[in-house]
Amino acid sequence: MYQFTWFDWFCLWYPPGWLILFNRHWQRYHSDPDGWNWLEYLLFLIPGGFYLALFMRWLRLGCRLPRSQGEQFDPNYQQLFKDEIIAPIVKYYFRAELHQVENLPASGPLIVAMNHAGMCFPWDFLNLGYLLSEQRGWLVQPLADVSLFEHPWLIWWLPPGWAKILGGVRAEWDEFKEAISNQTILLYAPEGLRGPSKGWAKRYQLQTFNLSFIRLSDRSSIPILPVICMGNEYLHTWTFNIKKLARRLQLPFSPISPLMFAFVLFPSMGVWAARSKLHYYIQPVYQTAPITENSPKQERSQSYKQAQELRDKMQDIITQLSR
Template identity: 65%
Template sequence: MINQHPETLLNTQLENLPGEGYVFNWFDWFCLWYPPGWLILFNRHWQHYHTDPDGWNWLEYGLFLIPGGFYLALLSRWLRLGFRSPRKEVGEFDPKYQQAFRQEVLGPIVKSYFRGELQQVENLPSTGPLIVAMNHAGMCFPWDFLTLGYLLSETRGWVVQPVASPALFEHPWVIWWLPPKWSQVLGGVRAELDNFEAAIAQGKILLYAPEGIRGPLKGWRRRYQLEKFDVSFIQLSDRYHIPILPVVCIGSESLHLWAVNFTKLQRLVKLPFLPFSPLMLVLLLFPSMGIWAMRTRLRYFIQSLEPARLDNNSNKGRAVAYQQAQQLREKLQLQIHQFLGKS
């Protein structure tokens, strides 16, 4: 299994990283603190390790940084590619590149911008496999997931893979923004039952949102109010005897302030959610800000491990699994209120 010897695996990855590592220079720091430049960071890092003739070039990067320039950059790239979309390559998970991306790009972002921190680390087990179940929110690029994955990897040396919406793999907007195989190479697991179960069966450490897409969809008005939990992670935990590690995230609701979901337009463009807020006026001028989020402090409170049930009822019915999932939801909701100082 991929997580049996994390220290040995990660040392091997470091030895085999292609060429010299990517080091933040003045332009990268400028991009970090200038919101339209975040997309440049992701693509520049990818191009440092991969040959990507269909990717963005320096002229187009420069256009990202001026109001309305992204539209000219998009036109330039489309003409350069001969009036076609970037190639839709299928990528395999690459732990070596995930390690490089985590250390060289996520590290500065998590430490300097999101100020991510783990609390109650004593509740972390020594190794996997695990289902790490977290309240997912923010109505933006999944920075709460990426930050938690980074912190767990730095603390325990784990190889962590997030369960992600299919839109992050194949939506045309994402294919133009990012390399087409970017999500797969970084370890994303499609949020579909067959893919989720296959990853569980392989004994991986997975980041999972029990609320599903309902978490981000609830918007600013229902912030920190947990939605109904799905039952699949309970059933798969019992079937494969894999424990669940609940995590409470405080700060994720502030990643996109005052956002509400425009349901009809969201369905029209086939996105998992389409947030509207005063910030969307800026996004129209700078579409490259689609992966950006507001600066906040992301705190993660590790809860006690929920061990897999090894009794004769491990293949429980859906009704029983549903009841257990909602009990966990109520438990985490109480923890959220306590951390927020509510009664």
């Protein structure tokens, strides 16, 4: 069992240390000769030290990328990571709370649709996944952009395959359908990347919803559970997105904010987010109306109408809560 030491508590309250927490926990349960070592961890904690640590690790590995540890979902490790790393972060740092739990169904499968924001590591999703699993004992899997699985930066930051092993589902149609067929409680951001990348100027303004979750809900007769998150806009404040730079770097978004100077000095802060009390408001289950049109154009139109109707309902609640 992984026990928090004084060093782990230090890492929790010192932003450059969050990446150390994730990797130390992984190494407790996995043999990872390609992973970071103690000297490199200590370099994370000093300005610019991460770059030296990265160079040292690259030389240590013979000037190659870290090898994959396998990419199969491991529910046992997800539970360990949730109990031993996510739990103290949720309880003591984000202080996340569920509201209106009477709206939670007794069982799944479900598509949990939440407003996603923050332009940072998806902490609003991770907190919600933890709270739902604690409340109902559910096995929860988030749908994530493909870049969170295979971007070269993440391969160096975190163990290769880390997101998949912890239950991440690629935002691709086939994986989407497979997850639902396995009775998964699937966390889904209907706005896609438009949500977290919209920037501070558009905080608490829902962007256009994608159609895929409406179609899958209809075809599989799986209800949608809308959830409103308040506080996630403050995970990385005063940001705006430089889209051209994001495309050049092959990133989902490229946030620019007063914090970026700190990120340049301490790249290990990439998995960190500012302290914000996160409140989750569970809404009544939403069951899609049957899509009866046969032509692709008419089906898309009907799906679009339902997606935007749900968006409008969620936006009204967000507007009321943010006053």
